[in-house]
Amino acid sequence: MRKRLYIALLHSPVYNKGYEVITTSVTNLDVHDISRAARTYGVKRYFLVHPQETQRQLVEEMIRYWVTGFGSEYNPDRQEALKLLELVADIEEAQRRIEELEGQTALTVVTDARVHARSVSYQEMRERISRGDMPYLVLFGTGWGLVKEEIEKADVILHPIEADSDYNHLSVRSAVAIILDRLMGSWR
Amino acid sequence: MRKRLYIALLHSPVYNKGYEVITTSVTNLDVHDISRAARTYGVKRYFLVHPQETQRQLVEEMIRYWVTGFGSEYNPDRQEALKLLELVADIEEAQRRIEELEGQTALTVVTDARVHARSVSYQEMRERISRGDMPYLVLFGTGWGLVKEEIEKADVILHPIEADSDYNHLSVRSAVAIILDRLMGSWR
Numbered sequence: 001m002r003k004r005l006y007i008a009l010l011h012s013p014v015y016n017k018g019y020e021v022i023t024t025s026v027t028n029l030d031v032h033d034i035s036r037a038a039r040t041y042g043v044k045r046y047f048l049v050h051p052q053e054t055q056r057q058l059v060e061e062m063i064r065y066w067v068t069g070f071g072s073e074y075n076p077d078r079q080e081a082l083k084l085l086e087l088v089a090d091i092e093e094a095q096r097r098i099e100e101l102e103g104q105t106a107l108t109v110v111t112d113a114r115v116h117a118r119s120v121s122y123q124e125m126r127e128r129i130s131r132g133d134m135p136y137l138v139l140f141g142t143g144w145g146l147v148k149e150e151i152e153k154a155d156v157i158l159h160p161i162e163a164d165s166d167y168n169h170l171s172v173r174s175a176v177a178i179i180l181d182r183l184m185g186s187w188r
Numbered sequence: 189m190r191k192r193l194y195i196a197l198l199h200s201p202v203y204n205k206g207y208e209v210i211t212t213s214v215t216n217l218d219v220h221d222i223s224r225a226a227r228t229y230g231v232k233r234y235f236l237v238h239p240q241e242t243q244r245q246l247v248e249e250m251i252r253y254w255v256t257g258f259g260s261e262y263n264p265d266r267q268e269a270l271k272l273l274e275l276v277a278d279i280e281e282a283q284r285r286i287e288e289l290e291g292q293t294a295l296t297v298v299t300d301a302r303v304h305a306r307s308v309s310y311q312e313m314r315e316r317i318s319r320g321d322m323p324y325l326v327l328f329g330t331g332w333g334l335v336k337e338e339i340e341k342a343d344v345i346l347h348p349i350e351a352d353s354d355y356n357h358l359s360v361r362s363a364v365a366i367i368l369d370r371l372m373g374s375w376r
Contacts (some may be wrong), residue, residue, distance in 0.1 A: 161228075
């Protein structure tokens with residue numbers, strides 16, 4: 001597999017409902033659903049990004065149950081998905097890990113609700129990933145989404161998921177599944 | 189909008205991990221995530237199918253909070269998504285509701301992990317839905333999925349979501365998001 005796709009779920013800095021910058025708590029299903037989608041679509045690693053060590057430790061303990069504890073025998077499919085998960089404090093740490101693994105820093109990719117002058121289509125992004133010459137790291141935000149500064153800093157901004165819809169409040173779990181399918185899925 | 193797509197999430201009869209036929213409990217996030225995806229993609233109604241009245245009542249109470257209670261003011265986006273939700277005891281009841289709304293019974297659509305002789309592509313299904321001459325009801329199973337009899341009874345069987353992957357254990361929430369995007373999404 002030449003495709004080198006990484007994903008990261010950020011719990012900070014993200015917006016809350018009132019567009020204040022906050023840190024969210026880790027949600028159990030963000031760990032499980034997104035790991036399973038990542039494994040299905042051949043993502044190389046899923047970084048759970050949280051600045052607080054206590055939150056990261058809590059998740060480490062939960063993962064241990066599924067990866068080496070009783071859960072690994074009870075449900076080996078979960079084990080396989082959760083092996084992709086790695087806990088990091090910030091995007092920089094995720095990038096350092098990718099550099100260790102790939103010898104290259106990844107280009108960062110985000111989606112936004114708005115179309116930007118430099119927005120890239122899913123078709124084009126698919127082709128870039130297929131070329132395999134660069135690793136890519138797709139960033140997702142919990143809460144009400146990634147802060148503006150993170151969107152602007154990203155190397156690639158994708159088109160909105162459903163620009164024509166009058167409603168755009170997908171859960172981050174749904175958004176990850178849809179974007180992985182668009183970028184990596186093989187369907188007819 | 190001429191597209192007449194309905195979805196139903198079945199809690200019975202479905203398989204458990206050992207392929208025994210069971211009834212599952214309602215999961216909070218199956219209500220919220222799937223309602224939001226349904227609303228985003230213009231699904232006409234989301235049927236939550238559970239044979240037990242107590243389970244249906246529990247969900248009704250939760251919905252009331254978001255649709256007419258405090259939650260409706262606090263988070264009107266949730267309200268809008270949850271308005272699509274309807275609780276029914278079985279597929280037949282969902283079909284009777286569709287008949288009331290459309291004057292026609294819907295053709296049922298399922299996905300399966302295997303390719304069947306009569307499996308239909310997503311592209312073809314998209315075109316059929318766009319034609320708008322029939323309502324369609326896509327059935328999803330909780331637990332380890334819809335029982336074989338329901339798959340065989342369905343009018344349309346779609347291709348597996350990711351036939352080329354060596355891993356196919358998406359959550360039902362992810363599967364719904366992906367399939368709605370394939371059938372109804374407008375992306376480039």
